Each structure stands twice: as C-alpha cells, then as structure tokens.
Amino acid sequence: MKKEKEKKFNKLNIINILNLIFITLFLVLLLKLNIIPKKYMMIITVSLTIYELLCILLTNLKFKVTRIIGIVLSSLSIIGCGVLSYYLYTGNTFLDKAFDNTKTENTITYYVVTYKDNTASNRNDIKDTVYYVNNDSNIESAVNYLKKYTSSNITLADDVTTLFTMIANKQASFALLSNSSYEILFDNNKDLKRDNYKIVYQFNIKVKNKVSKSTSNNKEKFNIYISGTDFANLSDFNMIVTVNMKTHKILLTSIPRDYYIPVYGTNGIKDNLSFIGVNDIDTRAKSIENYFGINFDYYLKINTSSLVGIVDAVGGIEYCSDQSFTTTHATILNSYDDSKGKKLYIKKGCQHLNGVETLTVARERNAFAGRDRQRQKNCQAIIVDIFDKLKSVNTLTNYTNILDSLSDLYETTLPRDIIERIMKDTIDGANWSFDNQSVDGTDTQDLIHLNSMKGWVMYPMDETIVSAKAKINEILK
Known part of the structure; x- marks a missing residue:
C-alpha cells in the first residue's frame, strides 16, 4: 500500500x-x-x-x-x-x-551591352572595343575583371548617353556598365529605347562594404540615417530620424530623392541624391552629413522591393488616398521598364492593396503635380498602415512568417540594446511624441550620375535646410 x-x-x-x-x-x-x-x-x-x-x-x-x-x-x-x-x-x-547586421561585402552586377541585331551572344563574341564611363566607384574593378576574359580594348568614354546613341547607330559595338547605371540611363533618357539593345554578357563582382559596425556611444540622443533602396540599389527614400531617449521625442526629416547636393569625396561635384553612392551607403550618408552639418550615429538600409514580402505577410494594407490617380509605373518587380506590366488605378478614398500594389504606389511620383513631395506623403501613410497591421491581433497568428519577411528587409548599424530600450520604455508607459518635417527645393534638370547624363534634380532651398537643422539640434539638446 x-x-x-x-x-x-x-x-x-x-x-x-x-x-x-x-x-x-x-x-x-x-x-x-x-x-x-x-x-x-x-x-x-x-x-x-x-x-x-x-x-x-x-x-x-x-x-x-x-x-x-x-x-x-x-x-x-x-x-x-x-x-x-x-x-x-x-x-x-x-x-x-536583426541589429548591427551590416554586410561585409556587396555584390554588384555589370552588363556588357550591344545593339539588338549584333550576332554576338556571349563573352567569347566580344571582339570590338568595349567603352565605359567613369560614373561608378567600382567600375575599375569591373574593367579589370573583364580584361581577364577578353582581348578587346576597353576604353574610357566621356558621356553614357552619347555612347548608347552611337551603339544604337552601330558606330560603336559594346558598352560596359553596372545594372544600376543601366536602369538610370533608360529611366532618364526617354529617347533611348531598351528594345534597341541587348545584354551580351552579365557578371558579378564583390566589393567590401565601407560601413562597419557603429562605434558610436550615443545611446541617449542620436541621428539615424534611413535609406530605402530599390532593386538597382538606387536610394528612393531618404530620411533623418532624430531620437531623444530622455524626452521621448522623435523627429522625422524627409529629404527628396532628387535633391541635388555635393558628392562626398569628389571636390564639389553635385548629383541627384538617389544616385549618390550606388552600392555605397557610406558615401551617401557622408554627403548628407556634410550638406546638413550633422552627424549620423547609425544607419538603417531598407530594401524597398522586400516591402512586398512584409505587406503580403500581414495580409495587405488599407491605403487611403485624397485623390484618384493612375500610376505611371507598372505593377512589376525588379525593373524600370513599365511597358511590361499593367498600370495601377487608385481611386479617391480607401482600398485594399497587396505587396506589389503597395510598392507601386510607394514608387509613384510622376502622376502628381508635387512629384516627390506627394510621394513622401504616400510613403509616410504606407508606413503608418503597415504599423497598424503589425499591432493588430490577427498578426499574432502569422508571427513567424512576418519575422521571416523582416529578416532580409534591411541591414543596420543600430545596436539591439537601443531597440530594447525603446520597447521597454514603451511598455513602461513612455509617451513618445513624433514630429515630422521635409526640406524642399525647385525641380529642374541638370547633370547627374557624376556628370554622365542629364536628368531631373531638385535644387535645395537654403532656408528649409537651416530650419530643418535648427529643429534637429533642438531635439538633441
């Protein structure tokens, strides 16, 4: 018993x-x-x-x-x-x-391009002179790579638009350029038609990432640079986030993608902000630092194409527009060639958008009189919509899928303890106050992509820079 x-x-x-x-x-x-x-x-x-x-x-x-x-x-x-x-x-x-997860190296894709009816179809067919333009900090590495596999002369050209016009007219045979430069070229030169060209050879090179882990000790007051890049590594979205952990104040300062500012390390050459430091966020960040007279403690680089994954993971968003419009961009991924997809009609009022549709709206600026100004407002609304979905109870049932979607969405030098501190203060009842501002300018055309072609830019208004800087410094007091 x-x-x-x-x-x-x-x-x-x-x-x-x-x-x-x-x-x-x-x-x-x-x-x-x-x-x-x-x-x-x-x-x-x-x-x-x-x-x-x-x-x-x-x-x-x-x-x-x-x-x-x-x-x-x-x-x-x-x-x-x-x-x-x-x-x-x-x-x-x-x-x-998820934090302090900077990559040690980046992969850059390069193309050798020729006219459409050239019989050349692979690397071995590259016999004539290959021309390139010095509008890319890694172009010499690409030239050296190509020299290993072809006996052709590789010669520097002055202007990429003229070079491609010559290729279309069969006055030259081959051009070497990065996939970013290729997309920039056709996006800013409507007289050049993609169908007149073909890619004979494509290769990748790896370059060391110039940005290492942050050495900043600023954990109470700091500036974060947020850069939203597309499939071609062009910076479509630029924002300065100023945070004061003691006062729980956050200031969002938006910078138009076409802002025309001096490029860091070039003795004053100006460029469209979205083209500065392609594949090199450090150059872009330092260019903004010098122009605004501020310092970035951390950066956050977002892959805007991956935006599709998180929007789909949360089941889409409810997007509300104060006007109806049809996008000039097509609902496609990884291309600026809008002839290959359908345009998206947005009605005045609210509608449900999936991931690709959300990305299409986030990219759109040409459909608006205010161009990039309206685009910034749309992006802010999309960010709020996503956060609303992330806070909903239904999101908990898709928790692991959402984290998987986030894993490839960004890289950052932000340390984990700052995010933990923000979350801990929020749970403890901290009342975070958000304010936002945008710098402005005048739309015009000028030399872009390190003076290799003409395209749309925005000349900055000095008074908006002074005002923005004063507000940033006020938060950091």
Whole structure:
C-alpha cells in the first residue's frame, strides 16, 4: 500500500517538475528578450512562482478533486509556457541577427551591352572595343575583371548617353556598365529605347562594404540615417530620424530623392541624391552629413522591393488616398521598364492593396503635380498602415512568417540594446511624441550620375535646410 502511494506521488510530481522546467524556460527567454521593465518582470516571476507552488500543493493533497485541479492547472501552464517560449525563442533569434547586421561585402552586377541585331551572344563574341564611363566607384574593378576574359580594348568614354546613341547607330559595338547605371540611363533618357539593345554578357563582382559596425556611444540622443533602396540599389527614400531617449521625442526629416547636393569625396561635384553612392551607403550618408552639418550615429538600409514580402505577410494594407490617380509605373518587380506590366488605378478614398500594389504606389511620383513631395506623403501613410497591421491581433497568428519577411528587409548599424530600450520604455508607459518635417527645393534638370547624363534634380532651398537643422539640434539638446 505504501509503495502504491509512493508511485502515485512520484507520477503526480513528474507533472510539477515539467511545469517548473517550462516556467523556468519561459522566464529565462523573457529575461533574455530584455524588453520587460524590472517591476513587471518581478511581478511575472513572483506570480509564476506562486502558481507553481499552488500546483504542487494541489497535486499533493489527499483529496482527488484537488489533485485533478492541480493536474489541470499544471498542464495548462506547461502548454501556455511552451507556446510562449516558442514565440520568445523565435523573437530572440530574430533580434540576435536583426541589429548591427551590416554586410561585409556587396555584390554588384555589370552588363556588357550591344545593339539588338549584333550576332554576338556571349563573352567569347566580344571582339570590338568595349567603352565605359567613369560614373561608378567600382567600375575599375569591373574593367579589370573583364580584361581577364577578353582581348578587346576597353576604353574610357566621356558621356553614357552619347555612347548608347552611337551603339544604337552601330558606330560603336559594346558598352560596359553596372545594372544600376543601366536602369538610370533608360529611366532618364526617354529617347533611348531598351528594345534597341541587348545584354551580351552579365557578371558579378564583390566589393567590401565601407560601413562597419557603429562605434558610436550615443545611446541617449542620436541621428539615424534611413535609406530605402530599390532593386538597382538606387536610394528612393531618404530620411533623418532624430531620437531623444530622455524626452521621448522623435523627429522625422524627409529629404527628396532628387535633391541635388555635393558628392562626398569628389571636390564639389553635385548629383541627384538617389544616385549618390550606388552600392555605397557610406558615401551617401557622408554627403548628407556634410550638406546638413550633422552627424549620423547609425544607419538603417531598407530594401524597398522586400516591402512586398512584409505587406503580403500581414495580409495587405488599407491605403487611403485624397485623390484618384493612375500610376505611371507598372505593377512589376525588379525593373524600370513599365511597358511590361499593367498600370495601377487608385481611386479617391480607401482600398485594399497587396505587396506589389503597395510598392507601386510607394514608387509613384510622376502622376502628381508635387512629384516627390506627394510621394513622401504616400510613403509616410504606407508606413503608418503597415504599423497598424503589425499591432493588430490577427498578426499574432502569422508571427513567424512576418519575422521571416523582416529578416532580409534591411541591414543596420543600430545596436539591439537601443531597440530594447525603446520597447521597454514603451511598455513602461513612455509617451513618445513624433514630429515630422521635409526640406524642399525647385525641380529642374541638370547633370547627374557624376556628370554622365542629364536628368531631373531638385535644387535645395537654403532656408528649409537651416530650419530643418535648427529643429534637429533642438531635439538633441
């Protein structure tokens, strides 16, 4: 009889031991996540300890009904802590690789282009002179790579537009340029038709990333540079985010993509901001720093094409427009050739958009009189819409898919502890206040892409720069 009681006692306490293990696992993972304020962490720990002691007490009383209640409570705790531990583990794994995750090298794609009816079809057919334009900081690496595989002369040309006109007229045979330069060329020269050319050879080179992990110690007041790049590594979206952790104030300063400012390291050559530092965010960030007279402590580089993944992961967004318009861009990915897809009609009012449709709206500026000014407003509205979906209860059911979508969305020098501090302060009731501003200018045309062609730019208005800088400094006080 005594042995039977001991066996029953041991069996009942196995569930208590399992419960203790799962509660401990949950608390360890929650502590590692480091977003719960100490006072709440203490409350959770004490509450779960009392809960475990209650389960032990109930399962060890001599009454059958109390034992059943104890078993049920322990089982519910094991299931609950097990599920929550899974989500905490997923979140911790994501955060471990999500911050200070700069790449050590970048891959750049280069094309050798010729006229459409040239019989050349691969690398071995490149026999005539190959021309290139010095509008790319990595072009010499591409030239050296190509020299290994062809005996053709590789010669510097003065102007990429003239070069491609000569190729179309069969006055030259081959041009070497990056995929970014290729897209910039056709996007800014409507007289040049893609159908008149073909890519004979395509290759990749790897270059070291000039931006390493941040050495900034500023954790209370700091500037973050946010750059949204497209498939061709052009910066479509530029923003200065100024944060004061003590006052809980955040200032968003938007910079038009066509802003015409001096390029860092070029002795004053000006360029369209979206073309500055293609494949090199460090050059673009330093150009903005010098022009605005500020310092960036961290940067966040977002792949805007990956925006499609997160919008689809949250089930699309509700986008509301104060005007109806048809996009000049097509609903396509990884191309500026809008002849290959359908345009998107946006009605006045609210409508549901999927990922590709959201990206199409985010890219659009030519359909508006205000061009990039209206585009910035649309992007801000899209960001708010995405955050609204991320906060919804339905998003929890798609938690892991959303984290998977986020994993390739960006790279940043932001350390994890800053994000943890923001989340911890928010949970603790901090009232974050957001303000926004935009610098402005005059739309015109000028030399772009390091003086290799003409295109749209925006001459900055000095008074808006002075005003923006003053507001930034006010937040940093």
